[in-house]
Amino acid sequence: MSDTRPMNSTGPMSRVQQRLSDGLQKITGSALGPYQSAVIRIGFSATWLLFLLREFPHRQEMYGPDGPWSWGMAQQLTEDNHAFTALMWSDGQGWFELVYIVAVVSSALLMVGWRTRTMSVIFMIGVLSLQNRSVFMGDGGDNVIHLMSIYLVFTRCGQVWSLDARRARHGAEDRFGIVLWWVMGLLLAAMTFTGKVGGGWLVLFWGMWAAQAVWWSVNRRDPQGDSRLLCDVVTNLMHNAGLLVVMVEACLIYATAGWYKIQGSRWQDGTAVYYPLHLDYFSPWPALGELLTTFGPMVLLVTYGTVAVQVAFPFTVFNRRLKNVLLVFMMLEHAVIAVVLGLPFFSLAMIAADAVFLPTSFLVRVGGWAARARGRVFPSTKAEVAPDRPAEAEDEPVAAEQSAVRT
16 A cells, blocks of 8 residues: 655755755845945945055056066066056056056946946956056055955945945936946957957956846846846856855955964064064054053053954854954954054955955944935935935845845
8 A cells, every 4th residue: 555645844854955945045036245245345445546546646656667666577577477457558658647547536436336347347457457567566455455356346236335226226227337338348349459458358358248238138128037037146146156255255364364373483472563563664653652562461462362363253254243243353453553553555455354244234224324424414315314225126125135144
């Protein structure tokens, strides 16, 4: 006699399958962490913009064709390591000034979220062009910006706190975006036929340009169909993967820094913090450095505390309370480094990287405070004082917003 009893749908395998199904639905159905991706977009573009503006009077010595690291030396290095830099296309002064200005403008436009998909690519080109032109310029924060500028290209970092999100809420037609797409296509064609870019970079740029065309066409002709759903799934996967890489990169930075410190004798005996505070290069306020190192136990505590926080942080990212406590310590540490050691851009870059782990509820609250402050300064914007929401989820219930990554 055959067994006609129904299969147990609540067994362990069924629960595992359900969890896997829910997880797959989550990472393909939405671009997670909209506020986290927005804050790192603003943080890194603002850091790079401030750096370029501060160094504007010194741009010739740092990246110009007649700088100490000459154009010929940079060309020899890039031919050897195959690094991308638009400054190697010409050694003319006019070309250098144009690339520098484009880097400044793209940073400002990415910060405010104007055509973020295009501006993120131009921002990356500006960062790589200048940094790969003179590899010895920077203080460590440039390496972080270098990597993050590439990762940002693959994220949907304009869902909130951007002019793009505002335009999407108002339902405005993006006619200028089409013009910008044609201009980018013409520039890409010129670079292709002149041989300025080749290999993987050329494939990447043409692929992103073609993806923009596909996205616009599907969104216009089949906004509710399967084609748009497929495009959403692909872009959500790329965004979520990019955001995950940003998080992993931040953890690797702290993990490697902490474990290398453990191997140093000065970190082991608790005196490592004393020495940089007495180096002329890292002492914009000598009296302040002297004051901070007069109390030996404090130096010992800060030295061991720095190592402990950096080593422990990657292991606490899944514990919400511990992670938030360590985030506060790390951001305060970088703020102190900015003032005491005179490394503001390194500190800003690291704070921007740390911001990817900030809780969504906190970021939403900060956005609400900023919106209310803007409403007081500009009364005409009072109607938009409500906290920003992801532009792609305007027709979904508010509960969908809570599905964002809560780090």
